[in-house]
Amino acid sequence: MNGSTTGGTLPYRTLGREWDVIVAGGGTAGAVAGVAAARSGARVLVVEAQGSLGGTGTNAWVTPLMRNVSGGQNLNLGLTDEIKARLRARGDGAVDAHGNDNWFNPEGLKFVLDDLLADAGAEVLFHTQVVQPVMDGDRIGALVVHNKGGLQALRARVFIDATGDADVAAAAGVPFQAGDEDGVHQAMSLRFSLAGVDTGRLRDFLNGAGQPQDGPEFLHFWMVWGRRSSLEGLFRQAVTDGVLLERDGDYFQAFSVPGRPGELSFNCPRIRADLNDGADPWQLSEAQLDGRTAVTRLTDFCRRFLPGCENAFVGVVAPMVGVRETRRIEGEYTLGVTDILDCARFEDSICRNHYPVDIHSVKGGARLLHEREGSAPYFAPDAYHEIPFRALVPRGVVNLLVPGRAASSTFEAQSAIRVQQNCHTMGEAAGIAAAWAARDHAGQVRAVDVQALRAEMRARGGNV
Ligand SMILES: Cc1cc2nc3c(=O)[nH]c(=O)nc-3n(C[C@H](O)[C@H](O)[C@H](O)COP(=O)(O)OP(=O)(O)OC[C@H]3O[C@@H](n4cnc5c(N)ncnc54)[C@H](O)[C@@H]3O)c2cc1C
Numbered sequence: 394m395n396g397s398t399t400g401g402t403l404p405y406r407t408l409g410r411e412w413d414v415i416v417a418g419g420g421t422a423g424a425v426a427g428v429a430a431a432r433s434g435a436r437v438l439v440v441e442a443q444g445s446l447g448g449t450g451t452n453a454w455v456t457p458l459m460r461n462v463s464g465g466q467n468l469n470l471g472l473t474d475e476i477k478a479r480l481r482a483r484g485d486g487a488v489d490a491h492g493n494d495n496w497f498n499p500e501g502l503k504f505v506l507d508d509l510l511a512d513a514g515a516e517v518l519f520h521t522q523v524v525q526p527v528m529d530g531d532r533i534g535a536l537v538v539h540n541k542g543g544l545q546a547l548r549a550r551v552f553i554d555a556t557g558d559a560d561v562a563a564a565a566g567v568p569f570q571a572g573d574e575d576g577v578h579q580a581m582s583l584r585f586s587l588a589g590v591d592t593g594r595l596r597d598f599l600n601g602a603g604q605p606q607d608g609p610e611f612l613h614f615w616m617v618w619g620r621r622s623s624l625e626g627l628f629r630q631a632v633t634d635g636v637l638l639e640r641d642g643d644y645f646q647a648f649s650v651p652g653r654p655g656e657l658s659f660n661c662p663r664i665r666a667d668l669n670d671g672a673d674p675w676q677l678s679e680a681q682l683d684g685r686t687a688v689t690r691l692t693d694f695c696r697r698f699l700p701g702c703e704n705a706f707v708g709v710v711a712p713m714v715g716v717r718e719t720r721r722i723e724g725e726y727t728l729g730v731t732d733i734l735d736c737a738r739f740e741d742s743i744c745r746n747h748y749p750v751d752i753h754s755v756k757g758g759a760r761l762l763h764e765r766e767g768s769a770p771y772f773a774p775d776a777y778h779e780i781p782f783r784a785l786v787p788r789g790v791v792n793l794l795v796p797g798r799a800a801s802s803t804f805e806a807q808s809a810i811r812v813q814q815n816c817h818t819m820g821e822a823a824g825i826a827a828a829w830a831a832r833d834h835a836g837q838v839r840a841v842d843v844q845a846l847r848a849e850m851r852a853r854g855g856n857v
Pocket residue numbers: 417418419420421422423440441442443446447448449450453455456457458459521522523524555556557558560581582583584660714715716717796797798799811812813814816
């Protein structure tokens with residue numbers, strides 16, 4: 394006995410309204426899916442647990458967008474380009490001297506996504522947790538959600554599971570994988586920002602410390618034990634002095650944020666290695682505490698050891714723990730690392746990727762299959778592989794699509810396709826397909842003409 398008991402079915406009331414498409418999770422993929430579906434004429438509801446859209450890109454404060462470039466061209470265009478343009482128009486996005494247009498302010502992105510969704514005519518329901526699908530054979534009839542109104546069932550013809558954790562798909566009985574061959578996940582991180590930084594002085598220090606910078610508004614510096622960072626000595630001293638713990642040097646990275654002068658966003662701290670399952674509520678909760686304790690250590694370190702940071706203070710602690718990988722659905726196609734290395738092309742391609750395999754391993758160090766290493770076709774500078782529509786189509790359910798980091802892929806392949814711009818593009822494909830499935834095919838997502846979908850994505854500026 395493990396002490397648990399199973400209760401009866403909780404009572405819920407079914408709302409009198411019905412939508413064409415309900416998107417569970419208004420995050421990186423989900424918000425874009427909602428916009429794309431509504432622009433395709435569907436009545437759309439986006440159900441989001443937090444109080445703003447954008448998910449990991451806003452509420453986990455993950456910035457900047459990782460570059461996804463092949464032959465000098467961005468591989469994700471379409472809605473992701475529109476988001477970037479709107480961010481820049483607000484002063485919340487920027488292009489650096491190398492033409493990298495991926496710098497953005499997570500708080501600004503919240504406003505951009507609000508506007509995009511409203512302009513498209515979609516509805517959003519914040520502070521609402523999707524609890525469980527109501528099944529009718531191999532079809533989802535409704536999603537039971539929980540919010541201040543209690544338990545309610547929301548009906549639609551087609552559903553998009555953009556929760557990142559495949560919450561809906563898993564509860565609907567879709568088979569899934571989670572973690573590596575040992576069931577161990579990538580590290581979680583609790584991102585934060587430091588404000589009150591004299592970025593000019595910090596830039597001068599970094600220039601002299603072996604991490605040359607473009608300018609004070611585009612800072613990027615890092616330290617990972619054993620990876621020849623010029624800041625390693627500083628970290629070693631801080632550990633010796635008792636300011637940092639050894640594990641604080643497993644991954645440390647900071648970036649400037651457009652629209653927030655004097656502020657830096659940190660891609661750390663990494664959460665304790667034994668807390669790596671973001672779909673386990675107890676681990677997720679413990680991760681929040683572990684992360685905040687580490688933020689205190691890192692703030693202290695920056696103030697003492699980094700010139701320009703003496704008067705810095707915590708600007709933001711991300712409301713959401715950053716979760717890199719949990720459940721990955723088993724779809725009609727599972728993308729593998731061989732597909733990446735061979736630059737696989739698919740007739741039903743809906744996205745192109747050249748971001749490398751990038752595993753933040755809790756088993757020690759980072760595993761990065763970078764384009765500068767290896768001889769496989771993928772390592773050519775103009776290479777890319779494709780992601781097929783079938784990777785978004787879960788086995789066993791007819792009216793569900795799963796874009797984003799939970800799409801059908803192996804542990805290694807997921808680490809490459811999970812970056813935000815790919816999640817946008819997968820979301821855009823899912824949104825259009827869901828709208829068409831609702832309108833023309835009684836909700837059956839497999840009946841969508843994928844060549845027509847690809848043509849529509851191209852017509853909307855996409856690169857597929
Ligand atoms: C620490 C960290 C650093 C990263 N660094 C980068 C980087 O520098 N650049 C980059 O491009 N990518 C980076 N990534 C990867 C990228 O940010 C994510 O893979 C991507 O944003 C995931 O998008 P998603 O739409 O699948 O999930 P999310 O953006 O997380 O969206 C899921 C949404 O669903 C909501 N939700 C979840 N469950 C429910 C539920 N049951 N009911 C209702 N709502 C629910 C959540 O609140 C959230 O809004 C990083 C990821 C992490 C964690």
